Amino acid sequence: MPVYVALLRAVNVGGTGSLPMAELKAICEGLGFTDAKTYIQSGNVLFRSDESEKAVEEKLDEALGKKMGKQPGVMVRSRKELEDIAANAPFPDAKPNFLLVYFLPEKAAGDALEKMVAPDGEEAKLAGREIYVHYPNGSGRSKLKLPALKPGTSRNLNTVRKLAEMAGEMEGRS
Numbered sequence: 001m002p003v004y005v006a007l008l009r010a011v012n013v014g015g016t017g018s019l020p021m022a023e024l025k026a027i028c029e030g031l032g033f034t035d036a037k038t039y040i041q042s043g044n045v046l047f048r049s050d051e052s053e054k055a056v057e058e059k060l061d062e063a064l065g066k067k068m069g070k071q072p073g074v075m076v077r078s079r080k081e082l083e084d085i086a087a088n089a090p091f092p093d094a095k096p097n098f099l100l101v102y103f104l105p106e107k108a109a110g111d112a113l114e115k116m117v118a119p120d121g122e123e124a125k126l127a128g129r130e131i132y133v134h135y136p137n138g139s140g141r142s143k144l145k146l147p148a149l150k151p152g153t154s155r156n157l158n159t160v161r162k163l164a165e166m167a168g169e170m171e172g173r174s
Helices: 021-030 053-068 079-087 157-172
Strands: 003-008 035-041 046-048 072-079 099-103 123-127 128-135 153-156
Touching: 003 053, 003 079, 003 153, 003 157, 021 035, 021 046, 021 053, 046 079, 046 157, 053 072, 072 079, 079 157, 099 157, 153 157
Parallel strands: none
Antiparallel strands: 003 046, 003 072, 035 046, 099 128, 099 153, 123 128
């Protein structure tokens, strides 16, 4: 049974939807997903399901919408995708916690980076359904403007690696 990693948008960050991770796990189990486990408080959950990536994404987003009053947005990736994302990360000199991967619901337009305003020297690279952004001074105070990031959710490279590792461990005990 495939292992999926779901990344929730706008959960437990800066005044947006609050969702205890135990509730997120329970919601996943209620949807019939098995072996659900969460990682840190920012809305990361791993589980198994025989359904397609798109189906689990839609079911989880809909269930969360009922719980939270608004669908947060859910991006689902496989272990292999996460491993590839981590392995292909640009900006080799960037500290992993200063390199954020923005996960998008669909492939970004080819011109997605053209409207970028990067006053602190931020750099971005488009890669299918992801956009990598290097924040040389950290993302906390950044004034970066990049409209293409809006529908997505970000995780730093350390978190992406950890989620890929956790998914690999789950697959190993099939």
